[in-house]
Amino acid sequence: MENKLSDEYSELVQAQAELWNLTVGFQKSMSLRCALDLGIPDAINNYGQPMTLSQIQSALSLPSAKKPHLHRLLRMLTHIGFISEQNAGVGTEAVYGLTTMSRLVLKNxxxxxxxxxxxxxxxxxxxxxxxxxxxxxxxxxxxxxxxxxxxxxxxxxxxxxxxxxxxxxxxxxxxxxxxxxxxxxxxxxxxxxxxxxxxxxxxxxxxxxxxxxxxxxxxxxxxxxxxxxxxxxxxxxxxxxxxxxxxxxxxxxxxxxxxxxxxxxxxxxxxxxxxxxxxxxxxxxxxxxxxxxxxxxxxxxxxxxxxxxxxxxxxxxxxxxxxxxxxxxxxxxxxxxxxxxxxxxxxxxxxxxxxxx
Incomplete structure (x- = not known):
């Protein structure tokens, strides 16, 4: 639960967050570059339907040790709207699908x-x-x-x-x-x-x-x-x-x-x-x-x-x-x-x- 802050302090905290986002905002671009480098949109498209984290890791032939980090990359790509994340149900893995944006960069x-x-x-x-x-x-x-x-x-x-x-x-x-x-x-x-x-x-x-x-x-x-x-x-x-x-x-x-x-x-x-x-x-x-x-x-x-x-x-x-x-x-x-x-x-x-x- 967030603590209630005075209006002046809330504005300061908001400005700090926005300044930080601008400072490291290049990570959005670099996450996009990584997705293109790995071929994530094409892997999902070739599969024909949304994929789980495990399925994407396997399709890209990535080392198993990188799976937790792939999740972090997908989380960022979802945040910027490049791919979509859908809950498949209780106790099951989330699945990741294409958006209009990611369809624009499909190689095929x-x-x-x-x-x-x-x-x-x-x-x-x-x-x-x-x-x-x-x-x-x-x-x-x-x-x-x-x-x-x-x-x-x-x-x-x-x-x-x-x-x-x-x-x-x-x-x-x-x-x-x-x-x-x-x-x-x-x-x-x-x-x-x-x-x-x-x-x-x-x-x-x-x-x-x-x-x-x-x-x-x-x-x-x-x-x-x-x-x-x-x-x-x-x-x-x-x-x-x-x-x-x-x-x-x-x-x-x-x-x-x-x-x-x-x-x-x-x-x-x-x-x-x-x-x-x-x-x-x-x-x-x-x-x-x-x-x-x-x-x-x-x-x-x-x-x-x-x-x-x-x-x-x-x-x-x-x-x-x-x-x-x-x-x-x-x-x-x-x-x-x-x-x-x-x-x-x-x-x-x-x-x-x-x-x-």
């Missing part, structure tokens, strides 16, 4: 899984820069927290570390596949008069292939760096062009920029947007650029708003770039020479913005 879901995105962001290379954020704030030089942690930029890391490059490309592809259905549904009317489209920084082409598959009359092209597209066959419905978006964007009716601009400072974004503007025809001729990014403050969902803020901190520590609010986007588009824009709709914590020359 193929194109629909978000496992690569989660695995990439939980990798030590992506986590370590956050430890250098305080040091970065105190210094005048332009070195990014990512560079402080690894001695190179993010893009240099993708060039020299093939495993990291693959993780990044797989992660970006998983975000595209998760996004495609909703995106295609919303743009079906807008794409009727479109004959050509370039996905700038389109990675391995998941979004472009999704568009080409639903709109076969559109000639779709992906522009990306050599290390991204070098191993992709160029004989399908999507054409792949190796290049640098700061120097050149292939001409098209529509240019798509998905999760590109948040990687760059305003000055660099203006350069990219001007290249895109040069590549499209007039608005009267159907020219436009579709930007898919966060618009901070655009959602009433607390979870989605927190996702936007957390993503902003990832951009800060990785690129010293940022997510932007509506006024920041408006200024950026105007500075790049565009005549008008509109936020057409939102998908989760992402918004689809159409900008016109």
């Amino acid at each position: 879901e193929g194109a629909s899984t978000m496992f690569p995105l989660m695995w990439f962001n939980l990798d030590s290379i992506m986590v370590k820069p956050s430890l250098h954020l305080g040091e970065w704030f105190k210094q005048d030089d332009q070195q990014k927290p990512f560079e402080m942690a690894h001695g190179c930029t993010f893009w240099e890391m993708t060039r020299k570390n093939s495993n990291f490059n693959k993780m990044f490309n797989d992660a970006m592809e998983s975000t595209n596949k998760f996004f495609i259905d909703a995106f295609v549904k919303h743009v079906s009317d807008d794409f009727k008069g479109v004959h050509s489209l370039v996905d700038v920084g389109g990675g391995t082409g998941a979004l472009a292939r999704g568009i080409a598959g639903n709109f076969p009359h559109i000639e779709c092209t992906v522009l990306d760096l050599p290390q991204v597209i070098q191993s992709i066959p160029n004989d399908g419905p999507v054409k792949f062009v190796s290049g640098n978006m700061f120097n050149y964007v292939p001409p098209a009716d529509v240019i798509v920029l998905k999760w590109i601009l948040h990687d760059w400072c305003d000055e660099d974004c203006i350069k990219i947007l001007r290249r895109c503007k040069d590549a499209i025809p007039s608005r009267e001729a159907g020219g436009k650029v579709i930007v898919i990014e966060n618009v901070i403050g655009s959602t009433s969902s607390r979870a989605c708003h927190e996702s936007q803020l957390l993503s902003d901190m990832v951009m800060l520590t990785t690129f010293t770039a940022k997510e932007r609010d509506k006024n920041e986007w408006k200024k950026l588009f105007a500075d790049a020479g565009f005549g008008s824009y509109q936020v057409t709709y939102s998908i989760g914590f992402n918004s689809v913005i159409e900008i016109y020359p």
